[in-house]
Amino acid sequence: MNTRQLKFSATVMTCLAAATMSAQAQTLNKINDSNKITVSYRESSIPFSYVPAPGAKPVGFAVDMTDVIVADIKNQLRKPNLEVGLIPVTGQNRIPLLVDGTYDLECGSTTNTAARGKEVSFAISHFYAGTRLLAKKTSNIKDYADLNKKVVSSTAGSTNEKVLRQYATDKGIDVQMVYGKDYDDAFRMVESDQAVAFAMDDILLFGLMANSKNPALFEVVGTTLQQEPYGCMMRKDDPEFKKLVDGTISRLMQSGEFAKLYAKWFESPIPPKGIVLNMPMSAQLKSNMKALSDKPM
Incomplete structure (x- = not known):
């Protein structure tokens, strides 16, 4: 690297450091x-x-x-x-x-x-929440073993996604994950049958279900995988x-x-x-x- 490149690199690093400090x-x-x-x-x-x-x-x-x-x-x-x-x-x-x-x-x-x-x-x-599943009552999804070779929605980057993936790996369950941009989007995937279940914190699932167009169509199922402090x-x-x-x-x-x-x-x-x-x-x-x-x- 020549002198000019070194000076340019130093200037860039200085600017980045200043931005981080700010x-x-x-x-x-x-x-x-x-x-x-x-x-x-x-x-x-x-x-x-x-x-x-x-x-x-x-x-x-x-x-x-x-x-x-x-x-x-x-x-x-x-x-x-x-x-x-x-x-x-x-x-x-x-x-x-x-x-x-x-x-x-x-x-x-x-x-x-x-x-x-x-x-x-x-x-x-x-608050303390736990990962569970929201599914249509007609889907016959009652626990995680029922997800084998099925599509499950969640939100990218959530702890729930990571927990479900690890649980599925440990138990030999073949789960295909799809991601909504937010909770509403992931819930709509279940509503429209793009996914059989939505994996998320139990309290958020109850809230989404309660405020949906037809709460009676859905249920929150599955054992709680872990407790998560908010x-x-x-x-x-x-x-x-x-x-x-x-x-x-x-x-x-x-x-x-x-x-x-x-x-x-x-x-x-x-x-x-x-x-x-x-x-x-x-x-x-x-x-x-x-x-x-x-x-x-």
Whole structure:
């Protein structure tokens, strides 16, 4: 490599390093300097974060929690008129867009895993889910062995995809995976018989089924493959911001407000159809309201 090429290469590396440092800037400083925080939402992650009707604002358990966190950020920065931006994310882009600084906080249905922990930080776990299957009642799918030589939908990059693939390999089950761009898309594959089942977190499957055109056509089946803790995501190596987010969540859990939010979204009628999920708080989540753990799956 000649001198000119070396200089060009050094310049490129310097620019890349500067961009990375900018994206990794301490979040509260970034928010304070720009007078804006950008938070993400999911379009169909019922009841955590979803859009109940075309053109409507996102709602959900995690959206309400995000609102409280943002209120605490406004108080700490003494910026009551702080601008709040919203950005939709998918399972594929939620981590890259957070890491590169496009948005600042994600509270939704993201599982805290050790692998993801190498790229982002997670707050105190706010839910525990398990991988199961949603299928039409007429499909005769009752457990994972029934998936042999059949097509199953999921979302690319999800922990559920990886868990099902590993389980199928271990048990000698020949499963063909297809991927939706989001939960609604993967569910429609089952509705239209492009797939016999949709592998995803049980709570999301119950939410999608409850809000479908004809819930009576479907059922959630299969044993729970594993327990997965959900946590709000933040950029890594930002202890000040993590302390604030964890502080908000722990206050909600200890004050009783978290339990009220849970009852609102999991045990009461939710938009748009007023469906009740009838999903009492799990023993594991009750335990974590005291332990306040952010341990990965």
